[in-house]
Amino acid sequence: MSQKLSLQQTAINTLNLNDRGGFTIPTAGLYPYQWNWDSAFVALGIATYDMDRAWREITTLIEGQWPDGMIPSIIFRDDNPDYFPGPSRWGKTHGAIPSTGVSQPPVLATVVRQITQGSKGIARRAEVFDAIFAWHKWFHDARTASGIVATVHPWETGRDNCPEWNIGLDLMEVAPDLPPYTRMDNKHVNPHHRPTQEQYDKYLTIVHFGDGIGWDQRRLTNEGPFLMADPNIHFVLLRADKDLLAMAEEIGEPVETCEQIRAWIAKGEAATDYIWNEELGAFSARDIRTGKFSDGFSNCSALCFYADTGTKEQRARVLAHLQRVENKVSYMLPSWDPDAPDFEPQRYWCGPMWPQMNYMTALGLEEQSEPEMARTIRDALNNAIEKSGFWECFDPLTGEGCVGANFSWTAAVWLSWQNATKLSGAA
Ligand code: DGY
Numbered sequence: 001m002s003q004k005l006s007l008q009q010t011a012i013n014t015l016n017l018n019d020r021g022g023f024t025i026p027t028a029g030l031y032p033y034q035w036n037w038d039s040a041f042v043a044l045g046i047a048t049y050d051m052d053r054a055w056r057e058i059t060t061l062i063e064g065q066w067p068d069g070m071i072p073s074i075i076f077r078d079d080n081p082d083y084f085p086g087p088s089r090w091g092k093t094h095g096a097i098p099s100t101g102v103s104q105p106p107v108l109a110t111v112v113r114q115i116t117q118g119s120k121g122i123a124r125r126a127e128v129f130d131a132i133f134a135w136h137k138w139f140h141d142a143r144t145a146s147g148i149v150a151t152v153h154p155w156e157t158g159r160d161n162c163p164e165w166n167i168g169l170d171l172m173e174v175a176p177d178l179p180p181y182t183r184m185d186n187k188h189v190n191p192h193h194r195p196t197q198e199q200y201d202k203y204l205t206i207v208h209f210g211d212g213i214g215w216d217q218r219r220l221t222n223e224g225p226f227l228m229a230d231p232n233i234h235f236v237l238l239r240a241d242k243d244l245l246a247m248a249e250e251i252g253e254p255v256e257t258c259e260q261i262r263a264w265i266a267k268g269e270a271a272t273d274y275i276w277n278e279e280l281g282a283f284s285a286r287d288i289r290t291g292k293f294s295d296g297f298s299n300c301s302a303l304c305f306y307a308d309t310g311t312k313e314q315r316a317r318v319l320a321h322l323q324r325v326e327n328k329v330s331y332m333l334p335s336w337d338p339d340a341p342d343f344e345p346q347r348y349w350c351g352p353m354w355p356q357m358n359y360m361t362a363l364g365l366e367e368q369s370e371p372e373m374a375r376t377i378r379d380a381l382n383n384a385i386e387k388s389g390f391w392e393c394f395d396p397l398t399g400e401g402c403v404g405a406n407f408s409w410t411a412a413v414w415l416s417w418q419n420a421t422k423l424s425g426a427a
Contacts, residue, residue: 003386008418011411014390015046018408023060023075027392027404030188032080036061036073036104037158038409040111041356045412047115048419054115055124058108062131064097068217069138071108071131072099073155084184085204091211101207101215102156105233106139107360108132109240113247126251129244133257136244139237140264142217145288148229148271149237152220153206157230160203161195162335162349163342164285164294168228171287175205193346193403202226231275231283235303236360238268242308272309281317283310296337297321299357306364315368322373331380333358334396345395352393352402355381355410359417378417385414 018024023034024042031038039061047054064075076087076098087098109132116124139149151157154165181204186194195203206226213219221227245261277284277293282301285294302318304310310318328338335349335357336342344350358381365374384394384401390410391401 007385007414011045011390011414012049014406014411015042015408015415017406020077022056023077024057024408026409027407029082030185030404032082033077034061034064034075036064036071036075037107037356040107041359041409042412044111044115045409045415048415051115058112058128061108062128064095064099065131065135066094066099066138068094068142069134070094070103070142070217071106071135073102073104073158074100076100082184082188084181085207089181089204090207091215093215100155101210101217101220102153103135103139103143104156105158105236106132106135106240107236107356109136109244109247110236113243122251125247129247129251129253132240132244133248133261136237136241136261136264138217139233140267143221145221145227146229146274147267148274148288149233149268150221150227150288151230151233152210152224152226153203154199154226155203157232159230159232159298159300159335159349161199161347162285162298163296163340164230164298164336165226165228166342167285167290167292167294168226168287169199169202171290172202172205172225174201175208178205178208189403190346193348195348227288229271229275229286229288230300231285231298231303232300234268234271234275235283235300235307235309238265238272238307238309239303239364241265241268268307269309272304272307276310276314282321283314283318296340297325298337299333299335299354299361302333302361303364305368305370306360308364308368319370319373326373326376329353329396331384331394331396331399332377333361333380335393338396345397346400346402348393348403351396353380353384353396354393355385355407355413359413381413382417385410390414 025032026035026038039057043054043057065071079086090100093099093101143149154160209225210220241264248258275283275286282297331353334351336351358377362374362377384399387399388401390407392404392407393402
C-alpha cells in the first residue's frame with residue numbers, strides 16, 4: 001500500500017518534472033518537445049488530479065494543427081540541440097508552429113471522451129470537436145490508399161523500428177543526396193536500445209522526400225518512398241471515429257457531420273480485412289504497393305478488441321496468439337513476436353513491452369469480455385513499474401526498464417489505472 005502511495009506521488013512528480021508550461025515532454029534529453037500521442041495519454045493521467053491542466057495538454061497539442069487538419073507527430077516550440085531531426089531538418093512545414101510533416105496514431109478523440117463528463121465535459125467536447133473532426137478527415141482524405149488509412153513513415157505509426165516495417169523499408173533506397181547528419185538519440189540512452197543507422201538513413205530519406213515536395217500530404221501518400229498499412233493507426237482511428245461519433249451525437253452536431261463519421265466507420269470496418277494475415281492468423285502490417293504482409297504478431301495485433309472490429313473467428317485466433325506469447329514472456333505484451341528471429345527484448349519496438357499499448361489492449365479486451373487476458377496485460381505493466389519505475393518501455397523477459405527514464409506516458413497510464421474511479425468525476 002505504501003509503495004503504491006509513493007508510486008502515485010512519483011508518477012505525479014514525473015509529470016511535473018516533464019511539464020514545460022502547458023504541455024508535457026515525454027522525457028528530458030531524448031524527447032524534448034511535445035509529442036502527439038504522448039500528450040493524449042498524458043492528459044489521461046493528469047485528468048486524475050488536475051482536470052484544467054489535463055485540458056491544457058490537449059489544447060496545446062491542437063495549437064500545432066495544420067490548415068489541412070493534420071496534427072503533427074512533434075510540435076517544435078524551440079530548436080533544441082538535444083534532438084535530431086529538429087525543425088530545420090523537417091524544413092518548411094505548414095502549421096502555425098514548426099513541426100514534423102507526419103502525424104501519429106489519433107488517440108485524442110478516445111481520451112477526450114474518456115476524461116470529460118457532465119455539463120462542463122460536454123462544453124469541453126464541443127470546444128475541440130471541430131479540430132479533431134478535421135484531423136480525422138485529413139487521415140481519411142490525405143492518407144487513404146487501397147481503401148485503408150495508410151502510413152508514409154514508421155515514425156507516423158509510433159512504432160518506429162518494429163520489424164513490421166522491414167518489408168517496406170527494404171524496398172527503399174537511401175537518397176543519394178541525403179544531407180549528412182549526426183544522431184542525438186543514441187547519445188542520451190543505450191544505443192543498443194535504439195534503431196540502427198541503416199534505419200535512420202531511411203527515416204531521413206522519407207523526411208528529405210517530404211521536404212522536397214513542400215510537404216504536400218496527398219503526394220507524400222501517393223508518391224513517397226514508403227507506403228504501408230499499420231494495424232495500430234487503423235484500429236486506433238476506427239476506435240477514435242466511434243468515440244467521435246458518440247460525442248457528435250451528444251453535443252448535437254449536424255446530421256451531415258454524423259453521417260460523414262458513420263461513413264468513415266463503415267470504411268474502417270471494411271478495411272479491417274485488408275490487414276488480416278490469414279497465414280499468420282492475426283492482424284499485421286501490410287505493404288500497400290506489393291500487398292505483402294509482415295509475418296509476426298505485434299503489440300497492436302490485438303487492438304481489434306479496442307476498435308471492436310474483426311470477426312468472431314479472427315478474434316479467437318488473435319486470442320490464441322496472445323496465449324502463445326504469454327507462455328514465452330514474463331511481462332506481456334511484447335512489441336514483437338518472441339518466436340520471430342528478429343525479436344530483441346531491449347531494442348525499442350523489436351520486443352519491449354510498451355505502457356500505452358498495454359493500456360489500449362487491456363481496455364479493449366476488458367470491454368469485449370476477455371477479462372482474464374486484460375488482467376494479465378495490466379498486471380504485467382504494473383509489476384514492471386513496481387519493479388523498475390517509470391521507464392519508456394520494459395524488457396518483457398525481465399521487467400527491466402528500457403530506453404528513456406522518468407517517462408510521462410508510463411506515469412500517466414499508472415495514474416489512470418490506479419485512480420479509475422476518480423477519473424469518472426474529473427470533468
Ligand atoms: C524518435 O525520435 O525516436 C521518435 O520516435 C520520432 O517520433
